[in-house]
Amino acid sequence: MSEPDKLFFPAQKYKAIWECAGDAMLFIDRDGMLDCNEAAMRLLGVTCRETCFGRPLSDFAPPHQPDGTASGPMLKTWLEAALATGHARFECQLQRPNGSLLYADVRLHAIDLGGGNVAHAVLRDITGRWEAERRLGSVKDAMEACLHQLSYFDNVSGLPNRVQFVDRAEMALRDAEAAQRPLAMLSVGINDLKKINYSLGLAAGDTVLREMASRLGNVVQPRDLTARLSGNEFGILLSDGTPESAILVALRLVTAAKAPLRIGEHEVSVGISIGISVFGDDAGDLPTLMQHAEAAMYRAKAAAGEPLQFYGEAMSDAGLELLKLENSLRLALERNEFVLHYQPVVAASSGRIVGVEALVRWQHPELGLLPPAQFIPLSEQTGQIIPLGDWVLREACRQAGEWSQQALPAIEVAVNLSPRQFRKETLTTVIAQALQDSGLAPGRLVLELTEGTLMENTERALQTLSEMRAMGVRLAIDDFGTGYSSLAYLRRFPIDKLKMDQSFVRDLSRGDAVIARAIVNLGRDLSLDVVAEGIETADEMATLRSCGCEYMQGYHFARPLPAEEMTRLLRAGRI
Secondary structure, eight states: OOHHHHHHOSSHHHHHHHHHOSSEEEEEETTEEEEEOHHHHHHHTOSOGGGGTTOOGGGGSOSBOTTSOBHHHHHHHHHHHHHHHSEEEEEEEEEOTTSOEEEEEEEEEEEEETTEEEEEEEEEEOHHHHHHHHHHHHHHHHHHHHHHHHHHBOTTTOSBOHHHHHHHHHHHHHHHHHHTOOOEEEEEEETTHHHHHHHHOHHHHHHHHHHHHHHHHHHSOTTSEEEEOSSSEEEEEESSOOHHHHHHHHHHHHHHHHSOEEETTEEEOOOEEEEEEEBTTTBSSHHHHHHHHHHHHHHHHHSTTOOEEESTTOSOHHHHHHHHHHHHHHHHTTTTOEEEEEEEEEETTTTEEEEEEEEEEEEETTTEEEOGGGTHHHHHHHTTHHHHHHHHHHHHHHHHHHHHHTTOOOOEEEEEOOHHHHHOTTHHHHHHHHHHHHTOOGGGEEEEEEHHHHHSSHHHHHHHHHHHHHHTOEEEEEEETSSOOOHHHHHHSOOOEEEEOHHHHHTGGGTHHHHHHHHHHHHHHTTOEEEEOOOOSHHHHHHHHHTTOOEEOSTTTOOOEEHHHHHHHHHHOBO
16 A cells, blocks of 8 residues: 555545545645545546645645635635634635636545644535626626616716716715805706707717717816706706806807717707806705706706806806806907007017017907907817917918018017917918918918927827928927926927026026026027017016027017007017
8 A cells, every 4th residue: 555545544445435436535734735536636637646745735726716816825724724623615716737727615624644634625616606606796797787877877978867966966065065165056958959859860869969978078177077967958066166167167068069060961060058056155955056057057048149047146247257258259250359469589689670479469349458368268268269379370470471571571470379279180281271371481480389288198299290390380389497398308399499488587686597597508409599588677688698598578679569560660670
């Protein structure tokens, strides 16, 4: 007999039972396997019994169990439990030498033989049961996920439904009340959805709902709560719920909804009506807040030409003025109310004018001449910056082309591009058309962008800038020094100029002269022109000249001037 036979089978009849048993059985201690029967060899996929001796059971298991538990420490823990308490039972995944996997039910019973603690193990293959349970669990999980989706989400738009909106809005209102933070509710109704359903079919109506849901999501912030509340009504709970911020969001929603959408062979335009109520001012609880917003929305539907309405007295004087200004802004381009003023860029050593920057002004029929700060942020919010920016580009090129035909000094004209304008896919087409219509040489046009605009999507920005450079247009970084100021992007992007931010000019006496000098040296090393903005005094000009800066712009030389006055200044040739 072998040593295991002598140890465990003093009688031949027990050995026969051991070998003929249908269950896989083995003896194991802390050092590894001591013996196994034929059934165990078949289960573990081995052909030679001796190859098992001295090997722990973890040698016949994958590194990790399906739940991620490490197999070695787990099997050791169960063995120790059996030796300490007398028995243990568990389930685990095993792996045969050929790589195939099985799932086993393992029972351990401690026996005291040979002077040490040994466990008798019985293994049963439960792979079929385990896979059936796993499939059942997957079906159960899928059903629970499906029920959750049906219970809390709208199946057409994919947005939260009314149930989820109420649950989350109640919590948001409690938090806002505790923090004394304003919240506003927007009820957004799609106009004429029933007509689309009747004329183009319900599938077309669903397309409209999905598209409107997407457009709403592109406008609101991730922290805001958006849901589909009923057939043609969406609800939005704004975390920044002041009347003024609610108006800005609502105006952006109105603009986003106006863009035509295509349904099969048809192109349709869908308007929206928005009702706004403010928590605390109009209502002290969620049901009242929602009811008042919905009532205001229906009033907006009934008021032709007024896409949004407030409930009660929530709209402040500032909000009313903002809404009035936005309505005027939408018509300003059609009424030719925008004008360009031009501020010269000067070579400080000679006073010679080398370029101008085009700056837009709004000649408002009631409020007078408005500077950009009073309407550019609003135009950004509402999307009006796109047509306005295109107009500025065309008008600046037209005026520069006219100056060129008058045999005035050859100068550059600089135009600022807004972030939204720069992201527009047709921007290079607009630039090319403006140059062609005006006859302006491409090298005379400078397009200015901020560092933040370039860093939003560097790959797309690089592609757009490369297309502009291929046209012969020159490119400048505006407000340089306040954003990323990275050498990496300066080397990578085809930039011609740096416009030093005027904040450095303001603080030259307090040490920013060092920064100004560094920017000038950086531009020189990279073969870039550097223009200092915001020069207001002769001392500032002298300090910047001592830093090596040659090109300057600011009130010290000239304020932004109407085209007629700028023409007279160009004829003089210098300042």
